[in-house]
Amino acid sequence: MRVDFTAFFRALADWTGETERSDRQAGETLLAMMRALVRFDGMVVFAYRDKARPIDLFSTFDADDYNVFVSLYQAGPYLLDPFYHTARAGRSGVLRMRELAPDRFFSSEYYRSYYSQTRLAEELGFFVPTQDGVTVVVSLMRREKTGVFPAGEFGLLTDAEPFVAAFVRRAWSGLAERFAETGQGRGRRNEPVSAADKVWRKLNLTDREASIIELVLQGHSSESIGLRLDISTGTVKVHRRNVYRKLGISSQIQLLSIYLKNLQA
Template sequence: MRVDFTAFFRALADWTSGSEQSDRQTGETLLAMMHALVRFDDIVIFAYRDKARPIDLFSTFEAEDHNIFVTLYQAGPYLLDPFFHTTRAGRSGVFRMRELAPDRFFSSEYYRTYYSQTRLAEELGFFVPVADGVTVVMSLMRREKTGIFPAQEFVLLNDAEPFVAAFVRQAWSDLARRFAETGQGRGRRSEPVSEADKVWRKLNLTDREASIIELVLQGHSSESIGLKLDISTGTVKVHRRNVYRKLGISSQIQLLSIYLKNIQG
């Protein structure tokens, strides 16, 4: 695809000349600039802070897809999303989903039950830490009919990353206040930060069991969990069997069902 510099600079000029830059106006500007660089089908921009419910800043979805990509996602599945966990790790840059996903992600129940509904060929994200522990993630998505991002387009997006990061930081510099206004600020450390923490306590899981089960649901194998938690694969399997026995289940799909049922109230 040929870069459309005229469209890129026109979008930037329109934004800088505006008297007020709302989430919608900023999102529309980023949409136009990204479309001038590469081909994609949809864009969604979320702000993340700790384990708090992410703030939806902008998206291009129709109603049905908005329910899957935004409403349902915010209700709990975000806690299992590789993009969410990348923000928790404090990383910045441009990454493809397949670079970030755990080793069993594409065979996990989370993928089969939730992520497969997105019908994406590929998703990549710009990860931009802004201020006060907030990270903005701009996801560019290509549907199955469009195919994955060609290597040359991914290189171009990497080249554009410093500009995109500076633009995002300028546009969304006050997101910590917005998280605080929703009651999800950092001042409430004495309470569970996320609904997931409440679920594990409600299900009477120990901290170790909860850590392992979260990684199972994210799509990590027992070997991967062992490496992350510095315990043996055998110990992981013992904890997993104990959790299944405690919850009266025998499969990952039942585990995910219990998780989603409890986290969504």
């Protein structure tokens, strides 16, 4: 795709001329600039902070897609999303979903039950830490019919990352206060209990069991979980069997069903 510099600079000029800038205006400006650089089918901008429910700042979806990518996502699946965990870790840069996903992500029940509904060939994100533990993620998405981002286009987006990060920090300042307005913005010493934590407590899982099962649902294999938690693969499997017996289930699909049902309870 040929870069449309005229469209890029026109969008930037319109933005600098605005005196009052809403989420919508910022999103539309960023959308126009990104479309001048590369081809993609959708864009969504989320703000993440600690364990709080993410704030949707902008998206390009119609009603049906908005329900999948935003409403349903915010209801609980975000807790299993590799982008959510990467944002919480405070990473920055342009990162592809396939680089961040656990080793069993694309065969997990989370992928089959939720993420596959997105019908995406690829998703990449600009991860921009702002202030007070908030990270803004600008996700660009390409559908299966469009295919993945070519290496040249991904390289162009990587080159554009410093500009995008500066734009995001200027356009979406004061996000910590917005989390505070929702009752989710307390500092790390009083970090809010996430919806997932509440589920594990309700199901009477120990902290170790909860840690393992959460990683299972995210798409980690027993080997990957063992490495992350510094325990043996055999210990992981024992804990997993104990949880299945405690919950009266025998499969990951049943585990995900219980998890999502209790998230929405």
